[in-house]
Amino acid sequence: MDRKVIVEKRTLLLDDYFKVEEATVSYQKFDGTMSPVVRRLDLVRGDAVAAVLFNKKRQRVILVSQFRYATLSRGTGWMTEVIAGLIDNGETPEDAVRREILEEAGYETERLERISSFYPSPGITSERVILFYAETSGGDPVAKGGGLDHEDEDIQVLELPLEDALQQVECGEIADAKTIIGLMWLRERVGLGRIG
Numbered sequence: 001m002d003r004k005v006i007v008e009k010r011t012l013l014l015d016d017y018f019k020v021e022e023a024t025v026s027y028q029k030f031d032g033t034m035s036p037v038v039r040r041l042d043l044v045r046g047d048a049v050a051a052v053l054f055n056k057k058r059q060r061v062i063l064v065s066q067f068r069y070a071t072l073s074r075g076t077g078w079m080t081e082v083i084a085g086l087i088d089n090g091e092t093p094e095d096a097v098r099r100e101i102l103e104e105a106g107y108e109t110e111r112l113e114r115i116s117s118f119y120p121s122p123g124i125t126s127e128r129v130i131l132f133y134a135e136t137s138g139g140d141p142v143a144k145g146g147g148l149d150h151e152d153e154d155i156q157v158l159e160l161p162l163e164d165a166l167q168q169v170e171c172g173e174i175a176d177a178k179t180i181i182g183l184m185w186l187r188e189r190v191g192l193g194r195i196g
Contacts, residue, residue, distance in 0.1 A: 003028040019044035045127035049097040050084035051134040052182030060159040081176045106145030111135040
């Protein structure tokens with residue numbers, strides 16, 4: 001059932017690498033009445049892609065590690081993640097994820113399968129992640145990987161047996177939502193004998 005939403009005002013509070021929009025809205029409640037006018041903020045982001053990359057020849061998951069400032073207040077700042085990035089204007093999600101895999105890990109992708117689309121934190125951001133399973137059958141990367149210098153990326157590529165990556169999820173070393181979702185999907189797929 002579609003419910004009514006009235007956006008009374010939108011104001012752009014920050015227009016930088018991120019955009020922050022303030023809105024005053026009212027919305028139809030579950031009992032059918034309208035809510036009072038409330039203030040909400042949106043960290044405005046476009047769609048992003050992510051990929052759990054699997055090297056068939058080596059039977060390993062390819063992840064990346066990089067510094068994430070926003071996590072520093074509750075950890076070391078370095079996160080192990082699946083490959084991810086924003087979709088550029090005019091790019092399809094498939095083109096974007098192939099580009100990100102080459103930039104970050106140095107691999108060409110031979111097979112892509114869409115897993116899911118989801119909002120990682122819908123209470124604060126409009127960002128939607130389109131998650132893929134990606135596969136390479138080659139043993140070695142075809143490019144340097146490690147991210148782009150002009151974006152000040154410093155990315156370490158990690159190749160792990162799936163069991164080791166899942167152990168890192170269990171003990172909290174891997175704490176990124178899109179990575180956990182991708183690894184749980186891969187664990188289920190391997191258990192059903194659909195990989196490799």
